[in-house]
Structures are given as C-alpha cells and as structure tokens.
Amino acid sequence: MPDALPTPAGSPEEQVYDPLAALRTPGTPELDVLIWGTVFLDIIFTGLDALPEDGQEVWADGMGSCPGGIANLAVAARRLGLRTSLAAAFGDDAYGDFCWETLADNEHVDLSRSQRFEGWHSPVTVSMAVNRDRGMVSHGHAPPLGPSELIGTPPPTRAVMVELSEQRPLLGESEPTWVQQAQAAGSLVFADVGWDPSGRWSREVLDQLAVCHGFLPNAGEAMAYTRTSTPHEALYALADHVPLAVVTNGESGALAIDSATGEEAVVPALRVPAMDPTGAGDVFGASIVLGTLAGWPLQQRLAFAALCSSLSVQQFGGSLAAPGWGDIADWWTQRRASSDASSYHQSLLRRYGFLDDLVPAIPLGAGRRATATIARHVDVEGYP
Template sequence: MTDPRTTTAPLLFAGDVYCDLVMAGIDLPQPGTEVYADSFTITPGGVANRAVAAARVGAPTRLLSRLGDDPLGRHVHALLDAETALDTSWLEHVPGHQSPVTVALTGAHDRSFLTYQERLGHLELPEDHGPVAATHVGVGSEVPPWVARLRAEGTTVVGGVGWDPTGEWSSDVLHRLGQVDVLVANDVEAMRYTRTDDPVAAARALTPYVALAVVTRGPAGVVAAGDEAPGGIVEVPAPRVAVVDPTGAGDVFAATFMAAAAYGWDLATRLRFAALCASVSVTGFGGAASAPTLGELPAHAARLAPDDDWSFLPRTAPAPLSA
C-alpha cells in the first residue's frame, strides 16, 4: 500500500449546483400518458457531483457555488454540509433566487433530463483563497480569469468539454485547452471535437493541445495520451458492473482522478482508482448520492474485480494542509 502524503492542499470545484430529482426504472412517457418509476431520490447535482466524489475519497475539497434560499436549495445545502472533507463555506444563498432543478428520467437503456435554471452572473474566487492543489473548469465556453491566476500559483487545472447542443463541435474549444493541464472527456465528446472515429485516436489527436488527455469509454474503460503516458498511451479497463444509473459517472471519474494525485501514484494507477470509483457510482442512483467513500473501496474492488491487485488502495486519506 502506498502511503499518502502528510498534507495536501484542497481541491476546488466551482460552478452550478443543481437539485437532482432522479426517477429510475422507467421508459419516457408518451404525450398524454403517465408512467411510474421504480425508485426515486433527491441528490445534489451539477458541480456537486464532483465535489462530493472527491470529498468522499478523502480529498480536502472546497465548493464555490450559489443556491437560492428556496426549500430545495436549503435541502441540498444540508446534504452537502453532511459530507466529511467538503468545505461549503463558499456556497452562497441568493435571496429570491430559485435553485436549479433537474429531473433525471433513467431507464434500462437511456436517460433524459428536464432542467429549470435561472442564470446568475459569473462566480468570483475569494481573494483569500489560499493554496489550491487542483481545480476543474469547463472549457466549452470562456474560462474564468481567476483560473489563470490559480494556474500561475501552481494549481493543476483539469478541464472538461461537455456536450455541444449546437452540434458544431467548434475547434475554438480545442484551442482553449492550452489554458488547462489535463483534459478529461468522454469518448463521444473527444471523437467529435477531434473528428476521429476511435477513442484512442481521439486521445492522440488531443495531445497537441493539452499535456494529458484522458478519454473515458464507459464499460470499455479509459485511455490516456500525453506526456505522462509511457509510450504515449495508457489504457485501463473498467470493472464490470450492472448499471443502475449512469448519471454523474463522468463527474465521479474526473473528481477521483484529481483526488488520486495526492498519493503520488503513476498515471495508470490513478486511472484505475478513478475507474473503480466511477464503476461503483453507476450501481446506485444519482452522481453525488452514489459516489463511494474511501473506506468502502477495498470491499467494492474485491467484489467487482477480485482477480486484480488492489493492494494500492489507501486506508486513510491525506491530511488537509491546515492540519
């Protein structure tokens, strides 16, 4: 087992927090009809998926976001406050604002979302933010100016691209990758932005733009290309699981991959750790609600992939920098 570092600076996740209403085990209703779900849960969503996932595997984590002062927003805030290692002191309540709400309809083979959101202005990073080990930003649109300031201070910046509803998959996004150190994208996103038809080819095509490109492939695992990859490419399988709800699995992967940096592991080990966490998350409902804790991982690993060597999994988390 690899010993964790003595102390580590926190991870920072900034963005919109949603109240996710997840209904599972259904097919989409036809107009004028009603269907009944097999199960239901209320869970924090949006950027909270990443923040909760990182905190649950022991990474000191800060959340920069806003919620309304409505009942749903206060309920979500209470759920986030209950997460060990998650600092919600930068989670603001905006008077009169309705917190974003997403209804996720999950069936055996597909999922759909219905969202209501009232837009607010850009988030600003507090001046007294202190050291930040890594942060995650979306590069599908303009990157906030404070990200460059953090990067200049030594923070690792991890980018995500997200789905392009316009269908253009503009090359402008690729050129914004120079503002981040690592890209984590799913295979569809990566292939469409690079105009390739294979995830490995997509990962290679991204390396002129970013030092490390990580492309997730769902049940097929993950591939990474770039400076850290021996021979230019690292491929890691995903444990086989019965998928209940894939909502937020990509967020769980990205966040736990970031958290894994505190242990000094090589790239392949960090990818295995994140793939294990993501595979656990799809066996439950909602991204944040089903993210595993550090203490649960050895048992999950022994159950999901008993023939693999999981001796590297830590039993204790790195202490926060202030400890």
C-alpha cells in the same frame, strides 16, 4: 435533516481516510480541489417501464433526491478524501436549504466561497431512469454572481476542476481569469467538456487547454473536437495540447497519455450491471485528480478511476451514488476472498493489486455512499 445521512466526519461511526496525508507538510496547500458551477436539486424516479407519453401518468417504483449538477463532482472528490471547496450560488428556498446542509454538514464540502441569494430559486432537475437510460427535465436561471465574484482571489489549492466553454472561457482577454490566477499560483487545472448541441465543435475551445494540466473528454467529444475517427487518434491529438490527456470510451474503458511522466495506458471497463450513468464522469474525473496528486503511476490512476465510476453506475443518482473509501475497501475485500478462478477475475486481481497497499490503511468505519433524500428515507431499490 434526514436521519439516513452519513454521520459527521470523525465520529465513532465514520472515520476519515486521507489518501494525501503523506503530502500534508508545512507550507503546502490545505485545500486540495476548488470547483465552481451550478448546484441543482436532483429528484430521481426509478423503476419506470417507459417515459410518459402525452397526457399519461406513470408510477415509479422508487424515488430519491440529492444535490446535483456541480455537486456531483464536489461530492465525488470529497468522498475520495480530497479537501474540496465549492463556489456556487444557492437559493433561499427549502431546496437551497437541503442542498446547502447536505453538502456542508453531511458531505463536508467547504462552502465558504458559496453564497445564498434571496429570491433566487434553486435550479431543479427531475431524472427518470428507464432500463439503462434516463430522461431529464430541468429548470433554472443564471446565478446572480459568476465565479470571479464568488471566488475573488483563488485560495492556495492543489487542483482546480473546470469545464471548457465558449461562453465562459478559461483565458481572459484583458486580465487573468480566476483559473489562470490559480494556475499561476501552482494549482494543476483539470478540465472536461460538455456536448456541443450546435454541432460546430469549434477548435478554438481547445485553445483553453493552454492553462490546463489534464483534459478528460469522452470519446465522442474528443473525436469531434480533434476531427479524428478513433479514440486513439483523438488521444494523440489531445496529447499535443495538454500534459495529461484522458479519453473515456464507455464500455470499452479508457485510455490516457501523461507526457509529464512519459506513460501511456489503456484499461478496460469493469463488467457491472449499470443502472444509472448520472455522475459517473464526475467520479472518474475526481479519481484521476486524486491519483495524479498522490503521484500514482498512470495505469493505476486509470484503473482506479474505472473502478470508482463502475461502482457509481450500479446505483441511482449522481452525488447519491459516488463511492467512498469504505465502498472501495468492500469491493477489493470481496474480490480477494472470492474463489472465482475465471480469467476475468484473475485479471481483476492483477489489475487492482495496488489496492493491497491502500485497503489495510482504510479505517473500518470509512465513509460509504450516502442516502440523502428530502423524503427523509430514500425509496430506491438497493439502498437501506
């Protein structure tokens, strides 16, 4: 495996920070998050002036590779200290070896509900970053087994993270799905939703929210499914369906309602040089799940998620860019030490003052972003 990967948890070089340590009492679930989905091998090219045209060859300034797809969400959750289990199919090729070993050995994601399949090749995505946008080419086949076969009876877990889909609904017609089983056993279900290329935006998709605690679409998706014209109107419509409704709105920040606590919150986005948005939504979602499980006020949950996603977009790659607690501690320590007297900086100090209670407890060697790459040494600007 690459010598640039993070050292195993608990080693002298990396210490694990557990933000839910106070909740780990006898009789509570040992697992925090259960996720199912498809893992891709992501190959990321950076520094392109433009995407290639017909018959053209272009050279990239940098390249990295890492597990992608649902692995973005699994790594984001695990780096924030959530004990994460991923159920996914893996090929028996070299790409499958790399993704499995990176997730299991280096990111410490539990793969006991994942399987390797002989003759099934790993899905692959090539991502080409141009300025602040990207183009992608993907190839893959349906996994040999679905979530019910891989997971069986869901293990006790504090949360489940899923995606709403017409093709694979969360609600079973004749018998409960694995998501319904987990929810019935006490798990909080958090969902997002993908873009609908058909343009139908069927309202029946929202019926699946009956089993969900939280729903985290972006503004475009939220307005399309609720037939509303503003993110705030969409938020109120979604809050009628689910206890925790969160709408992300890009550079305008995010807004949320938690009817379980009676809170409503809005936070602006941070001013950062965005390089690659891949995986930022997964980082945001994992942060919201952590804050909810930890019992943080809604304003803090939303601000924390905005911070973590802003840290991720400043680097290239999905799972590659997910921040760890060491990155969060570095950011807050730098903000606190800055002599910047601007109104924006003072606003950051007020908004993130709650980190004063968290950062001192973070070990000096807490995990930071990894540099996983098949090429053994990542060749992307900004990484050592």
